[in-house]
Amino acid sequence: MSVTPLAAHTSTRPAPAFRGRIGRDARSGHYAVPRRYxxxxxxxxxxxxxxxxxxxLLGLDDICPATxxxxxxxxxxxxxxxxxxxxxxxxxRYSGPALAPVLSDDWSGRIVSNHAPDITRDLARRxxxxxxxxxxxxxxxxxxAVEDMCAEGIEEAAQRAGAAGAEPAERDEALGTLLRSLGALDRWLDGRTYMIRNQITAADVELWVTLVQLDTVHRxxxxxxxxxxxxxxxxxxxYARRLAAHPAFGAHLDLDAIARRHHARCQxxxxAGAAVQILDWAAHAAAGTGARPQVEGP
Structure with a gap:
């Protein structure tokens, strides 16, 4: 598989209400200061x-706390x-939903961004x-390119393949797209440890979470x-099993929470595929699990 950018596609994610960025210095407004965000x-x-x-993976607990x-x-x-x-x-007078994830500024008490890709990039770069x-x-x-393949070739294809009320031909076409994407990834990863480099990158984070969703939600x-x-x-x-055993991945894999969210939102x-689990995620994540993070309440 050649890892090159795919054709542009329409995202199903809602447009972020806030899309500020963490900059390099004070002139940016939101600049990189430990424990500010x-x-x-x-x-x-x-x-x-x-x-x-x-x-x-970045070890940012003390620099940018997470709630x-x-x-x-x-x-x-x-x-x-x-x-x-x-x-x-x-x-x-903000009237939209108060969605997560959010990166907030403790100095001002305001939101910097609720756009997940920007948040991840800024944490890594700043x-x-x-x-x-x-x-x-x-x-x-x-x-x-990996992000696009995960969004279009796996996530959206899996949703369309399992869409209630869709015509059989539409579901079959979507399943074909999904299987072709998985096949290309399978061939690419044969003999490789990570997706694009000899170390973990953001491409591995993206693909692993997409595979978790495929097995725990879409199936x-x-x-x-x-x-x-x-x-x-x-x-x-x-590959998914190996990453699940990594502490940074496995420690945050809360299967019960994913199931609760799915059943609360699913229509x-x-x-029959619900009974055919692909991986025993809990067993593979055992090396990465520890005390669960505290849940923020009202």
Whole structure:
């Protein structure tokens, strides 16, 4: 598989309400100062899980603390009530949902960003000096290509393949797209430890979280035969298993929270594939698990 940028596609994610960036110096407004910023995350959400894993890989607990939210939003608009004061302070008469993830500025009490990809990049680039290089020099296009494949070739394809009410031909076409993507990744990872370099990068964080979602969420709406075909990519799932055993990945994998979030949000019908688990994530993540983070409440 050639890791090159894919064609542009329309994202299904809502547009972020706040998209500030952490800059290099004081002229940027939001500049990099240890303990100035705080993360608000739900690791049951794939974006929150990606940021939590990157945050752990970079070892930023003391530089940018993280507060962990309940997996199920408690507001009628699918937002988190505990984040409402931040949203209200950040935009006059803000009427949208108080969504996570959020990067907030403790100095001003306002939100810097709720755009997950920007948050991850800024943590790595502004606070990651001398630490693991999640975005190695010259790898940006490769990382973006993996992000696009995960979004379009796996995430969106899996959703369409299991969509309730879709025509059989539409579901079959989407399943074909999903299997082709997994097949390309499986061939690429055969004999490799990581996705694009000889170390963990942001591409590995992106792909691993996508595979977690595929096995713990999307397979519930697929038939058993489809799930068995998805599982028939040994290099890809061995890769997912190895990363699950890494402390930065496994420690944040809360399967119960993912299940609670899925069942609270899901409106589709459960299919036979729900009974065909691909990986025993809990067993593989055992090396990375410890005390669960405290949950922020109202």
């Amino acid at each position: 705080r993360l608000h995350l739900s690791t049951a959400c794939p974006d929150g899980l990606r940021i939590a894993v990157a945050h752990a 962990f939210l309940d997996p199920i939003p408690d507001s009628a608009d699918d937002g988190h009530a505990v984040l409402r004061p931040l949203y209200d302070a950040s935009a006059h 606070f990651g000096h001398g630490r693991l290089e999640l975005y190695p020099c010259g790898a940006e296009s490769e990382i973006e 519930h709406h697929l038939d058993a035969t489809a799930v068995q075909r998805i599982a028939a990519h040994p290099a890809l799932w061995d 589709g019908l459960e299919a």
